[in-house]
Amino acid sequence: MITTRSTKESSSMSLPVPDRLAYAQDQLLAANDLDTNKLQNGLSDLWARGGDYGDLYFEMTTRDTWALERGKVARASFGISQGVGARAVTGENTAFAYSSDISPKAIDAVTAAARAMQSHGQDAAETGRGVEIKAGGQGLPAYSTLAAAGGLDTVEKVALLRKLDDLARAIDPRITEVNAQLAVEDSTILVGATDGTLAGDIRPQVRISLSVVAEGNARRASGSAGGGGRFTLGEFDTGRLEKLVHKATSVALTNLDAIPSPAGEMTVVLGNGFPGVLLHEAIGHGLEGDFHRKRESVFNGMMGERIAAPGVTVVDDATVPDARGSLNVDDEGVAGQRTVLIEDGRLVGLMQDKISARIMNDKLTGNGRRQSYADLPMTRMTNTFLERGPYDPEEIIASVKSGIYAVEFSGGTVDITSGQFNFSAEQAFLIEDGKVTAPIEGATLIGVGNEALKHMSMIGNDLELGIGFCGKNGQTVPVCVGQPTIRMDQVVVGGAGA
Numbered sequence: 001m002i003t004t005r006s007t008k009e010s011s012s013m014s015l016p017v018p019d020r021l022a023y024a025q026d027q028l029l030a031a032n033d034l035d036t037n038k039l040q041n042g043l044s045d046l047w048a049r050g051g052d053y054g055d056l057y058f059e060m061t062t063r064d065t066w067a068l069e070r071g072k073v074a075r076a077s078f079g080i081s082q083g084v085g086a087r088a089v090t091g092e093n094t095a096f097a098y099s100s101d102i103s104p105k106a107i108d109a110v111t112a113a114a115r116a117m118q119s120h121g122q123d124a125a126e127t128g129r130g131v132e133i134k135a136g137g138q139g140l141p142a143y144s145t146l147a148a149a150g151g152l153d154t155v156e157k158v159a160l161l162r163k164l165d166d167l168a169r170a171i172d173p174r175i176t177e178v179n180a181q182l183a184v185e186d187s188t189i190l191v192g193a194t195d196g197t198l199a200g201d202i203r204p205q206v207r208i209s210l211s212v213v214a215e216g217n218a219r220r221a222s223g224s225a226g227g228g229g230r231f232t233l234g235e236f237d238t239g240r241l242e243k244l245v246h247k248a249t250s251v252a253l254t255n256l257d258a259i260p261s262p263a264g265e266m267t268v269v270l271g272n273g274f275p276g277v278l279l280h281e282a283i284g285h286g287l288e289g290d291f292h293r294k295r296e297s298v299f300n301g302m303m304g305e306r307i308a309a310p311g312v313t314v315v316d317d318a319t320v321p322d323a324r325g326s327l328n329v330d331d332e333g334v335a336g337q338r339t340v341l342i343e344d345g346r347l348v349g350l351m352q353d354k355i356s357a358r359i360m361n362d363k364l365t366g367n368g369r370r371q372s373y374a375d376l377p378m379t380r381m382t383n384t385f386l387e388r389g390p391y392d393p394e395e396i397i398a399s400v401k402s403g404i405y406a407v408e409f410s411g412g413t414v415d416i417t418s419g420q421f422n423f424s425a426e427q428a429f430l431i432e433d434g435k436v437t438a439p440i441e442g443a444t445l446i447g448v449g450n451e452a453l454k455h456m457s458m459i460g461n462d463l464e465l466g467i468g469f470c471g472k473n474g475q476t477v478p479v480c481v482g483q484p485t486i487r488m489d490q491v492v493v494g495g496a497g498a
Helices: 017-028 036-046 104-119 154-171 238-255 274-287 289-293 354-360 393-398 449-453
Strands: 053-069 072-090 093-099 175-193 198-216 219-229 264-270 314-317 338-343 383-386 402-414 420-432 435-441 444-448 456-459 464-472 475-483 486-494
Touching: 017 053, 017 175, 017 198, 036 053, 036 072, 036 104, 036 175, 053 104, 053 154, 053 354, 072 104, 093 104, 154 175, 154 198, 154 238, 175 238, 198 238, 219 238, 219 420, 219 464, 238 420, 238 435, 274 289, 274 314, 274 338, 274 383, 274 402, 274 420, 274 444, 274 449, 274 464, 274 475, 289 354, 393 435, 420 449, 444 449
Parallel strands: 264 402, 383 475
Antiparallel strands: 053 072, 053 175, 072 093, 175 198, 198 219, 264 486, 314 338, 314 383, 402 420, 420 435, 420 444, 444 486, 456 486, 464 475
């Protein structure tokens, strides 16, 4: 599941990988009276009863959030969380324990708990949860800076939200409500594993969200937009804020005049950016290795086969500069990388974590991700998108005699096993004789992911990424989705006009 949307933009600097590892060791080991020898001893303890793999994952995260509602600060919070998780893997069974304490005592406790679970054949992956060990400790280590804040203090953060409020209300007097939020997060992670892995990373993350309500013609309509990525809050200059405001207010104001959507099978043009959530949900999850390992994907047994129209290339790329889903290393210590999933219409690759890659005898792709130290890693997407094609967006719209143009989605559902999807358009228009005409409401796209891929007849040259949260097995991680403008034929549309 994905929530939120926006365009990714940034140009922040990052530390070289060796410096990130050294920083992670200093913050997570040295600050807690630990060193690499203690880490190695903990890994040896995990492997004491045998098994295929074991790892220790350390994390410290700071979060700073602010919300402005109706021109007033409604919520503000700051928190620090830290902990360590110990995992032991035998075959397809996983033993997992974690503690919110980082100390020599905690390492002994979580590794002992994981060994005990392992010896009794318990599988934490069945529930996705491990055993929490409360070992006690000496409190949180110091965290001197919030890199993602970019030096902005409390007053400047509130001023940024007030600027969003002012910009939105100045667009049109029909904008009656404005809510704005910002979140700043910095994570430091360190992972050591029995396969020799020792990797660390520093992960800044910023996000700004805007929602508005418009009133007119005895109606109310809402619109939203957001932006962010792995860069500093200070990079949200006036131009970027104005772009967010334009998107949110445009959706709300347009929908005041929307008419009921037609229904039936028709041609649909999908806008660029966040509409890529359809690919993420209907196709991306089905190309995650764990679903293939468990034979739960509609794409099982199709490697090398044509599953999409010619020209369709879909990738998962953790190396996109400063993007929300990008990773220098994943949560298993594997370098983030670009993985081609579908190439010119053919299924050529899967996303993998260490367990699935080992069992399936496939290559590692850097897609092992977890919500926190208290969660098991699993195969997850990073930045997943459809590559650009040769067509100008206006040319695509002009090619449609009759259909709809879905610019933004508000959400949807998908069944991984069957590929059946259902997505609701937040902003959509009729296309009549090659021209975008009346705004419509209530349009829902219905179909099957692997079939929808075969009906992409035109792919635009305007690739854009949108941001979101992806949910899987109760865990949420930051991602990007994206695509250029595309034309899809023979799409079933459910609408108010049915």
